[in-house]
Every structure is written in structure tokens, then in C-alpha cells.
Amino acid sequence: MHARFVRSAAVAVAVTGALTWAPAASAQPSGPAPSASAALAQTPAPDAGSVEITTKDTTGDALPGAAFLLLDSAGQEVGRGKTDPHGKLTFPDLAPGVYRLKATGSGSPLPEAVADQDVIVTPGATTRPTITDPFKAAKVLLQARDDKTGRLLPGATVNIGTGTSALLTLTTGAKGMASGKLPVSSRKTQFWVKEIKAPAGYDLYKPSKMFTAGAGAPVTVTVTNAKPATDPKPDPSEKPTHQPTNTPSTPGKPSSGIGGATPSAPGTGTPYAHSSSTAAAIPAGDSTPEASKGSLAHTGADATPWLIGGAGVLIAAGGGALVMARRRHADESTDDGGTES
DSSP states (O other): OHHHHHHHHHHHHHHHHHHHHHHHHHHGGGTHHHHHHHHHHHSOOTTOEEEEEEEEETTSOBOTTOEEEEEOTTSOEEEEEEOOTTSEEEEEEEOSEEEEEEEEEOSSSSBOOOOOEEEEEOTTOEEOOEEEEOBOOEEEEEEEEETTTOOBOSOOEEEEEETTEEEEEEEOOTTSEEEEEEOOSSSEEEEEEEEEEOOTTSOOOOSOEEEEEETTOEEEEEEEEOOOOOOOOOOTTOOOSOOOOOOOOOTTSOOOOTTOOOOOOTTTOOOOOOTTSOOOOOOTTOOOGGGGHHHHHHTOGGGHHHHHHHHHHHHHHHHHHHHHHHHHHHHHHHHHHHHHO
């Protein structure tokens, strides 16, 4: 009886000893637990989502080689990469939440990388944002110059734009120049420039000029201004170089003036106006030769009465000489007849 109890006790001790090790063994399963959780973390969650990026420029062309970085809500990097030849990049197996998408390069020297933006990942879905990179602004240098000397002029204000929109306003400084960045919508864009304020002492340059600017490239625009036109003041020391011609008309005979002017009425002695100058008036009835001396030197028309008078005197003298010659001849004939008888 007693022996059996001891044997049973030994067994019980043995069993008890096994039981006393059991708590230590039962504590061991906590070791493999991290390995199992790590395996679960590496396996995509059933509710994971993804982000697929498409990049292009403002003209719609794809931008391959654009670089992006994806950060989680805690600012930790969860992915990075570059777009393929079609401008696409995918970040897979993302837990739902809000992520930060950061552009680190446009992949081209012409477009400019966009600012950071947030993307939302939803369970089991793909978020597809389209990233449009604007072209780099053109660098404009404005100059205002004197149209005659080329000197740079301060204080000229211009508007620069395209279509019906003004995009940039510049005013030349003390050195006659101004600079700024002009947004462009393509690799080569045409713009107009119009002056809205002229430099002091100059006329406004009214026409609009056209020029072409490239993305990210420098371009120089020049406007020219002219000084206001002024009429020359007359010099009081200068005297008229022409003299008025006073040509009295001959009574009863049309004047021989230039241009077919209407002859004056007979007996009035009123002159007519020369076609190229204004003649001074001569008192009526004044027949002084000196008054018409200048006109006789040009036309000779007023010498006619003198020639006619001279011819009459010569004819009268010739006629008298002829009468006297005939009378003398008659007297001689009479004397000869008396002698013979």
C-alpha cells in the first residue's frame, strides 16, 4: 500500500516536474510572434492602394525622366522614382492615407518642376494624379533709347503681353534699362510690347512691337523715343530776298504779264499782281519812268510808246527833207528857164 503510494508519488513528482517546465515552455511562443508579424507586414494588405503619376508640359507633351519623391504623413520616404518614356510613374502597395508628392526634377531644361502636393490613397484603389509642369519663364531685358543718338533713357514704361492680355509691366530705371520674368506657354511664344509712358522730354512711341521669347531663355526688347518736333523761329536779321515788281498796264493794250492775268482798265494805271509775288500799289496817273524801270528791264512791253514816237519823229523829219528837196529842185528849174528866154 505504502509502496504504491511512493510509486505514485514519484510519478506525480515526475508529472509535477513536467508541469513545472510547462510554464517556461508556454512562455516561449512569444519569441516567434515578431517573425510572424514581420511576415505579415511584408505581405500586401488587402486594402492597400497605389499612386500612378502622369507628367506633361503645358502643350500636352509627355515628360519622361521627371523625378518624384513620395512621403507619408509622418514625413518618412515611402518611395521614389522617375517617369518612363510615356511620362508615367507608379508607387504600389500603399496603406490608405494622405501622402506628400514632391517633384525633384522635370527631366527637361525647359519645363519647371511643380510645387509639392498631397495625394490621397484609398483602400484597394489607384490614385492617378496628372502633373503639368509649366515652362520656365523667359528673362526679359527692356531698353529705351533716343532714336537719334541711341542714348539710354530712364522713365519709359511699357506693357508686355500676348493676345489681349498684358502679362508684365516694366519701367526703365536711371540707366535706361529694366528686367523681369515673362511667363511663356510654349517653347517659343510671340509677345507684343507697347509703351504707355514716354521718358521726360520725349514723344510716346505709339506702335506696338512684336518679339519672340523662348522658355527659360533671355531676350532683349528695345523701344525708341523721339523728341517733339519744333518749328524754327524766324531770324529777325534776315531780309526778304525778293522785290515786288510793279508793272503798270498800257492803256488800251493787254498786259504781257505771266500767267494770263486780266489786264487793268485803260487809263487807270492800276497794276496787277505778279503770279509769284505781291506788287506794291502805284498811285493812279503816275507815269514816272522810274516807277516802272524794273518791269521794262524784264519785259520791254512799256517801251512801245517811246519807239512809236521815235519812229514818228523820224518819218516826219524824212518827209520834211523830201519836201524841201523837191522845192529846191523846182526853184532851180525856174531859174534856168528865165535865163534861156
